[in-house]
Amino acid sequence: MEKIITVENLRKVYHHNIIHAFCCGHSPHNQADKNEVAVENVSFELTPGSIMGLLGPNGAGKTTTLKMITNLCLKTKGNIVIDGISLDDNPHMALSKVGAALDTPSFYGELSARENMEYFSCLHKDSSREQVMELLDSVGLSPQAEKKVKKFSLGMKQRLALARAMLGQPKLIILDEPANGLDPQGQISLYHFISKMAREKKTTFLVSSHQLHDMEEFCTDILILDKGKSILQGKTSEILCQKSDIADCTLEETENLEQKLSCLSGISIISHKGNQFTIKLETVTLDAFMRKLVESNLHIQYISMHRNSLQDLFLKLTGGTEECIP
Amino acid sequence: MHTLTKLYATKIRQQKLVYIFFACFFMASFFYAFLISTPEMEELLNIDVEIVGKGNFPEFMMRFYVGAVGILFQVFLLTMFLCEEDRAKMLYQPLLHGESRSRIVKSKIIVAASMSMIFVLLTAIINYVTAYMRWGSQIFEVELVMGIVSKYILSGIYMSCLSIGTIALSICIRNTWKTIFCVIVYMVADSFVCNTGILFLKKIWIGYYPNLWTFTYEYRSLPLKDALAGIVIMVLYGIFFYQMAQYKIKKMNF
Numbered sequence: 001m002e003k004i005i006t007v008e009n010l011r012k013v014y015h016h017n018i019i020h021a022f023c024c025g026h027s028p029h030n031q032a033d034k035n036e037v038a039v040e041n042v043s044f045e046l047t048p049g050s051i052m053g054l055l056g057p058n059g060a061g062k063t064t065t066l067k068m069i070t071n072l073c074l075k076t077k078g079n080i081v082i083d084g085i086s087l088d089d090n091p092h093m094a095l096s097k098v099g100a101a102l103d104t105p106s107f108y109g110e111l112s113a114r115e116n117m118e119y120f121s122c123l124h125k126d127s128s129r130e131q132v133m134e135l136l137d138s139v140g141l142s143p144q145a146e147k148k149v150k151k152f153s154l155g156m157k158q159r160l161a162l163a164r165a166m167l168g169q170p171k172l173i174i175l176d177e178p179a180n181g182l183d184p185q186g187q188i189s190l191y192h193f194i195s196k197m198a199r200e201k202k203t204t205f206l207v208s209s210h211q212l213h214d215m216e217e218f219c220t221d222i223l224i225l226d227k228g229k230s231i232l233q234g235k236t237s238e239i240l241c242q243k244s245d246i247a248d249c250t251l252e253e254t255e256n257l258e259q260k261l262s263c264l265s266g267i268s269i270i271s272h273k274g275n276q277f278t279i280k281l282e283t284v285t286l287d288a289f290m291r292k293l294v295e296s297n298l299h300i301q302y303i304s305m306h307r308n309s310l311q312d313l314f315l316k317l318t319g320g321t322e323e324c325i326p
Numbered sequence: 327m328h329t330l331t332k333l334y335a336t337k338i339r340q341q342k343l344v345y346i347f348f349a350c351f352f353m354a355s356f357f358y359a360f361l362i363s364t365p366e367m368e369e370l371l372n373i374d375v376e377i378v379g380k381g382n383f384p385e386f387m388m389r390f391y392v393g394a395v396g397i398l399f400q401v402f403l404l405t406m407f408l409c410e411e412d413r414a415k416m417l418y419q420p421l422l423h424g425e426s427r428s429r430i431v432k433s434k435i436i437v438a439a440s441m442s443m444i445f446v447l448l449t450a451i452i453n454y455v456t457a458y459m460r461w462g463s464q465i466f467e468v469e470l471v472m473g474i475v476s477k478y479i480l481s482g483i484y485m486s487c488l489s490i491g492t493i494a495l496s497i498c499i500r501n502t503w504k505t506i507f508c509v510i511v512y513m514v515a516d517s518f519v520c521n522t523g524i525l526f527l528k529k530i531w532i533g534y535y536p537n538l539w540t541f542t543y544e545y546r547s548l549p550l551k552d553a554l555a556g557i558v559i560m561v562l563y564g565i566f567f568y569q570m571a572q573y574k575i576k577k578m579n580f
Contacts, residue, residue, distance in 0.1 A: 014579070072418050072580040092426055100422045106415040110340070122329050123423040167423065 003045045003081070004097075004172050004204040005069070010078035012039040012064050012228075038064045040228045042078075046206070046221065048171070049198050053219035053236075054208040055310075057318050061228040062208040063102065066174050069206070070100045083171055099170035101178060105161035109150030113141055113160050116149055117167070124168040135163040140189070154181030162190070173197075175207045179214070187211065191218045216240065216310040226318045239313070245281040245305055246270070246312065247289060252299035264292050270316070281305075330425055331433040338407065338441055347399055352452050355387055359460040380461045381470040382545045384453035385477060389540045391449045392481045397513065398506075400445065400485065401492050404438055405505045408496040418580040427575045431497070435568060438493050442485035450478045473547040477539050480548075480556060484536045487560040487567070491532075494571040497578070529555070532563045 014036040039061040046052055054062050067073035069080055071091050080087040085094040107116045113136060121127035136142045139159040144152070152160065158181055165173050175194075179187045195218050197203045209215055215222065222239055224232040232239065251257060253275050261277065262269055266284035269277055281289055286305050293300055338344070361367050363375045378386045411417040420430055457465045465471075492509065499505050516533035528534045535556030539548055 067580065070422060072421060074577065074579060092424065095421070096424050098422070102422075103415045106419075108337075108416070119333060120419065120423050122333060123420060123425060165422070 001047055004048050004050075004083055005206070006045040006079070006081040007069065008043050008079040010039055010042040010065065010068060010080070011037075011076045012061070012068060012073065013037050013076045038228050039068070039225075042223075042225065042228075042230050044221075044223055044230075044233055046172075046204050048204055049202040050220040051194060051198050051205040051207065051218060052221040052223060053215035054206060054223050054225065055210075055212065055215060055314060056208075056225035059227075060225040060318075062225055063176055064228075065225065066100070066102055066176050066206065066208060070098060070102065070174060071095060072102070096168070097171045098174060099165035099167065099172070100174040100176075101158075101161035101165040102174070102176040104180075105154075105157040107149040107152075107157065107160065110148060112146045112148055113152070114145040116160070117164060120164055121167050126169075127167055131167075135166050136160075138166075139163045139193070155183060155186050158182055159186075159190075162193075170203070172204045172206065175205065177209055178207060179209060179211050187214065194218065212311045212314055213309070222310070224314060224317055231317050232313070236310075240310065245286065245307060247279045247281055247286060247303060247305050248276070249279065249293075249300060249304075250276050250302040251293070252301055254298070257298070260296055260298060264289075264296065266292075275301075328429070328433060330420055330429055331436050334407075334433050334437040335440075338403075338437055341403065343403065348448055348452070351391070351395075351449065352456070355452050355456040356459070358387070359383060359456045363460065377545060380457070381465045381467050382474075383457040383461070383465065384450060385474045385540075385545060387453040387456075388449065388474070388478060388481060391446070392485065392536055392540065394513065396445065396449070396485060397488060397509065400442055400489055401506055401509045403441075404489055404492045405496050405502045407438070408434060408493060409500060409502040409505060412496075412500055412580075413502075415580075421580075427578070428572060431493070431568075431571045431575045434493050435490050435571065438489040439486035439564075442489040443482045446478055446482040446485055450475070469547070476548060476553065480539055480553060481536060483557060483560050484532070487532065487564045490564050490567040490571070494567040494574070497571050497574045530559065532560060535559060 016036065042061070042065055044052065054065065056062050064073055068075045068078075069082075069087075071087060080094075082094040083097045085097070087094045108119065111119065114132060117132040117136060118129065121129075121132050133142065133145070136145050139162050141156065141159055141163065144156065149157065149160065158178055162175065162178060165175065178190060182190060191214055194205050194207070198205055198220075207215075207219070216236065219236050222233060222236050223230060251261070254260070257275060258269070258272060258277075261267075261279075266282055267289060268280045268282060270280050271278045279289070284292070286303075290300065290303065359379070362371070362373060363379055367373075368375055408417065417430070421427065454465070492505065495508055496502075496505050499508065512533075516531070516537075519527060519531045520534055520537045522528065535552070538552055538556070543549075543552075
């Protein structure tokens, strides 16, 4: 099947030295500081019309990965092929297929939204003033087209950044935390817009985000990074199919409670605090699990069940706690 | 002209600071032209208006611009033009719209070097206008004007070369104030090198030639040999700064 992007064994190591220390204002303390591995062996591929959610805790290497794909950050190792063109062989041609909105959206504040768009549209041969207005309209900014960008809210700048990323009709759009600063309605309309573009125009999206619930809803593919390494990736549907039921239960205190519980087949203990357990029902149903508890003389004080979500998976894989998630 | 160069030129043209600076420079030039010819000021500053005024006034003021004020102003403007764009995450935006790193540097350098030339031209116009307003047409003595114009052209080349250096330095350091600090260090070093007795070091030092034009051959015409030597050294420095900027931007992580 046609691939819009193929990334193989991507690696990034930052080398810090004295000159870097002078420029950035901090000096490396040890060898690990001097050679910081930001991304390690990340590989994935995407087909046209797919939406990949790039997830991971802060500092996991998401933005570095996106910047390597857009050639803003030079990779240490690995291959990137965009629409059949290698980024190493022909970066100009490969990047002509890519639109991106990275970092906090930045513009020339003294210029209006339209002027900013026209400024960048000059760099695209086939862009016209009509296309600029169409794009502003598509992100709901046409009423503010003549307003100076310095007066824009973060949410409005995010939408303008999305419009700018779409200049030149790219086949792949890369968005770094596009929902930052958007209100709930704004987030919903952004995700609807992305889904519509992917469905109707077969545009491929690579989106980094912390909005796990939304990512679960609208991404076709998921890639979770932690400490620069890929720890989970695949089709969202397949990942969530593997999810199992989770039971939160409180049992009456008895001797060796944890040991007795761990002897039960078809389950595994995820965590526990005193007599409160979080249990993964791997091969048994809730009814069967409750029967096993009764048969083992374990008395239930409280039990509830919920489905493992992307958030649970994320927390489990990255070793976080629920409190970590905003 | 390439689109990116045009866009950068527009950005410089839109800087209000440029207009404010030249308005101030005009006022300074105007008042100085009138002040130096008052007996009190002549006595106070111990100057002879017959030497520094009249036809020589544009050269006298050129030293003021090329020696310090102009350098500091253009360095400030160019570091703002590059480092602040970099800090605001605007420098790399053309890369996301089909431009190459090399083209960004090339466009910035073309704009910076042209800007320096134009600024020197503007100072020449301002100084001649104020001199004409003060002393009338007697300032236009053909041989004198030719000598001063050639010094202005050489100063334009020098300032362009410094602006290419500033762009290269900004790309390496990526910090406005640290870049300005480095240029101030250069200016201090310049006065030391120009006063040193080591002739070889002086001859390969970029700041030596403007010093030669403005002090050694003060109010005198410049020998062709020295003018050419200065141009060659500056072109070499310019090429070096350009290559350095190209090398650094290709290695840069945004």
